[in-house]
Amino acid sequence: MAALMNPPTPGRQPVCLRALHANAGAWLTPHQLAELTGWTPKNAATSALNFTRAGYAERRALRAANRFEYRFVQFPPERLPSRPPPQSAETGLVARSARRAETLKKRHAAQQEHAARILAFLHTDPARAFTEREIVAGVDGLTGTQTREALAMLTVQTRQVLISTPRYKERQATGYRVASSGLSAVQAGPLTADAQALFEVLKYGTARNISVTRGELLARVQGDDGRLRQALALVEANGLLELRPVGNLLLYRALTSGKAS
Missing domain, CATH: 1.10.10.10 (Winged helix-like DNA-binding domain superfamily/Winged helix DNA-binding domain)
Incomplete structure (x- = not known):
């Protein structure tokens, strides 16, 4: 029986399979595999059985009950790690810039969608100033951070929402309401x-x-x-x-x- 050695194949193969390959053509018992690998006979038998089921080894029964020996068939196909193609510094910068632009675009679209939902909620009672907590509770699926970002868009960028701050010495939370003139509706006509x-x-x-x-x-x-x-x-x-x-x-x-x- 030959000693365990690395087979002349590229890549690192399992120890038990290399032991069988080093003694190609010979039938080895689990005890012999254990001597070559330094494992216990039970672990060697389990590993050899798994390779047999995968088609990389074969086994035959001995005359004694529940005793088998194994022989090498083939190595599994080599699995090379998938690596992305090398990129130059300029190409990598362009790719990062494109990913950043795409991320900002998606984030802006999400903020617009959140702002539209909040504005629809505020329009349920245009004359009332809702607090941030009431908006979070009234609009499903929005977190506090998403609500604050959408309110910042509505109050600073689109200016569709008016901030209602408490007066001096009033213990009242800041509210948000639809920006409207509050003027009465009149018929259009010549200016007075x-x-x-x-x-x-x-x-x-x-x-x-x-x-x-x-x-x-x-x-x-x-x-x-x-x-x-x-x-x-x-x-x-x-x-x-x-x-x-x-x-x-x-x-x-x-x-x-x-x-x-």
């Missing part, structure tokens, strides 16, 4: 003198990329809130008023693409 004056102020500020606050408009109508709301409602009805929520402030601009006055 007050409405025309307010629109000219808005148009002047818009041309210089300046938003106008409610206080500045109120000064144009001698501080009469009723006149201000009625004039702004008419401007809005003609499609000439743009709302720009900034934090908890609601600023106004003119839309020159609206209906003719």
